[in-house]
Amino acid sequence: MPELPEAETLVRQLRGALSGSVLSKVVVRRKDMVTGGWNKLKLLEGQKITAFLRRGKFIGLEFKETEFSEFPVHGENQALRLKANAARSGLILWFHLGMTGRLYLRDLWNDSDPHLHVVLEWENKSRKLLFQDVRRFGRVFVTSKDPESFPEGLKKMGPEPLEVSEEEFQRLFRKRSGLIKSLLLNQRIVAGIGNIYADESLFRAGVHPKKKAGRLNASRISRLHAAVREVLSEAIAQGGSTIRDYISLEGQSGGFQRFHKVYGKQGQPCGTCGRKIQRLVLAGRSSFFCSQCQT
DNA sequence: GAAGGCCTGGAA
DNA sequence: TTCCAGGCCTTC
Numbered sequence: 001m002p003e004l005p006e007a008e009t010l011v012r013q014l015r016g017a018l019s020g021s022v023l024s025k026v027v028v029r030r031k032d033m034v035t036g037g038w039n040k041l042k043l044l045e046g047q048k049i050t051a052f053l054r055r056g057k058f059i060g061l062e063f064k065e066t067e068f069s070e071f072p073v074h075g076e077n078q079a080l081r082l083k084a085n086a087a088r089s090g091l092i093l094w095f096h097l098g099m100t101g102r103l104y105l106r107d108l109w110n111d112s113d114p115h116l117h118v119v120l121e122w123e124n125k126s127r128k129l130l131f132q133d134v135r136r137f138g139r140v141f142v143t144s145k146d147p148e149s150f151p152e153g154l155k156k157m158g159p160e161p162l163e164v165s166e167e168e169f170q171r172l173f174r175k176r177s178g179l180i181k182s183l184l185l186n187q188r189i190v191a192g193i194g195n196i197y198a199d200e201s202l203f204r205a206g207v208h209p210k211k212k213a214g215r216l217n218a219s220r221i222s223r224l225h226a227a228v229r230e231v232l233s234e235a236i237a238q239g240g241s242t243i244r245d246y247i248s249l250e251g252q253s254g255g256f257q258r259f260h261k262v263y264g265k266q267g268q269p270c271g272t273c274g275r276k277i278q279r280l281v282l283a284g285r286s287s288f289f290c291s292q293c294q295t
Numbered sequence: 296g297a298a299g300g301c302c303t304g305g306a307a
Numbered sequence: 308t309t310c311c312a313g314g315c316c317t318t319c
Contacts, residue, residue, distance in 0.1 A: 001313075057314085099313055100303080115303090135302045137314055153315080178296080187315085195313065244305095244312080284298070285313060 002097040004161070004192030005235035006246050006254065007057050010103055013249035014061070015052040017105060018122065018129070022048045022066055025121040033117040033133065033140055035151070040142040041118070044093060053092065056157050056191030059103065061093045062145065090145040094154070098137025100245040104130055134245070158190045161228050169225040173213045180216065180224075181209035182283050193228065196241055196263045199288050201228040203262045208294040209280070209287040234259065262288040 002010075023044050031038040044063050053060035095103060105127040109119055118131040118140055131140060143149045159168060172189050173180070183189050184198040193201070202209050205227035207220060216224070235241060240254030243264065247253060261271055266279040270290040280287050 003314095096314085098302095098315085133302095134304070135313090137302070182296085185314085283296090286311095 001099050001194065001196065001243055002101060002240070002246050003057055003194035003197050004054075005197070005232055005238075005256065006240035007054050007059050007097070007192070008236050009240045009254065010249055011052050011054040011059055014059070014103075014129075017127075017249060018049055018061075018125075019052075020048060021125060022046065022123040023063070023120055024123045025119075027119040027121075028117070029119065030117040030136075033131075033136060033138065035139050035141045037142075040091075041093065041140070044091060044142065047091070050090070055154060056160070056187055057096060057194070058154060059095045059097075063091050063093065092143050092145060094139075094141050094143065095131060096139045096153075098133060098135065098139070100135040101131065101133040101138030102245065102247055104132075104247060104249050104251050106130055153187065156188050158186075158188050161190050161192060162232055164190065164225075166222055166225050170218060170221050173216065173221050173224075174218075176213040178213055179209065179282065180207055180211045180213045181287055183213050184228075185283065185285075190228075192232075195285050195287075196243070196260070197228070197231055197235065199263045200260060201231045203289060203294060204231055206294055208291075209282055209289050211295075262290060264288065 026041045026045055028034060028038045028041055034041060046066060047063040048066050049061055050064045051062035053062060097103065107126050109116060109128060109130055115134045116130060116132045120129040141151065147155060158172065173183060176183060181198050181202060184193050184201065185195065199209070201224065205224040207216065207224055235256040238254060238256035238259065239248055239252065240246060241256040241260065242253035243257060262277050265277045265288055268277050269275065270277055270293060273290065273292045275290055275292040277288055278291055
């Protein structure tokens with residue numbers, strides 16, 4: 001459920017709360033939540049955050065070795081040399097929140113919480129950054145700054161929907177045989193859209209979720225492009241949507257769920273035409289739509 | 296293109 | 308007790 005607007009909200013709040021902070025301690029409480037070697041997180045201890053990134057639904061904290069430890073490492077200690085080399089190019093700590101992942105700040109953490117997987121402590125800061133995930137669909141991992149080192153999911157991700165031009169958007173969906181909603185959810189085509197914002201965007205664009213993309217004419221794809229951008233921008237302005245699990249860095253709920261027109265509203269009247277909102281299952285997920293307004 | 300599996304808590 | 312939520316990957 002944390003989709004692009006929720007990730008963007010968290011990134012903005014992280015930027016406000018942790019800019020320039022030095023990571024003093026990493027506690028990995030559940031190693032299998034970290035892909036590609038949990039001990040790589042340990043390399044980040046002593047490093048300073050230099051940038052806050054978002055790509056699709058992924059949240060990235062970019063680190064750089066602090067000035068003191070930037071001195072070249074002499075001697076035969078391989079681990080230290082590797083650490084120094086890695087640090088020189090810059091490392092990124094990535095989070096994907098899956099469905100129930102949470103990233104938030106707290107002074108204290110509960111050692112008996114089985115869902116608290118990673119704790120990050122900061123120099124001169126009492127608050128810790130906690131990564132919690134009940135259903136464990138989320139992931140944490142470290143890469144270098146070089147996109148070639150990114151895992152497939154990040155490397156092959158499609159363009160950002162808030163940046164993609166209309167021409168490119170047309171190209172992405174034109175002549176495709178797949179169902180439009182499946183394609184919207186496909187991160188390799190366009191990044192960051194999940195079930196909620198796919199349904200809301202399709203409603204706004206007046207497009208039925210089971211419409212084959214290739215059957216949409218240019219003006220309808222154009223309308224969908226605009227709808228996606230509007231829905232995502234408005235959701236960001238509202239701090240995302242909280243259906244059940246999502247909370248912001250400060251533990252607040254999002255506000256955009258109040259503006260949902262179809263998601264989760266099966267049986268309720270459509271705000272535009274009054275017909276009952278319907279639900280169908282597509283690619284294993286619920287799809288909510290208005291059969292009158294969406295064709 | 297569909298379906299199953301991962302995973303858990305809460306609803307039916 | 309069973310079912311359902313769904314991001315993402317694998318398998319058919």
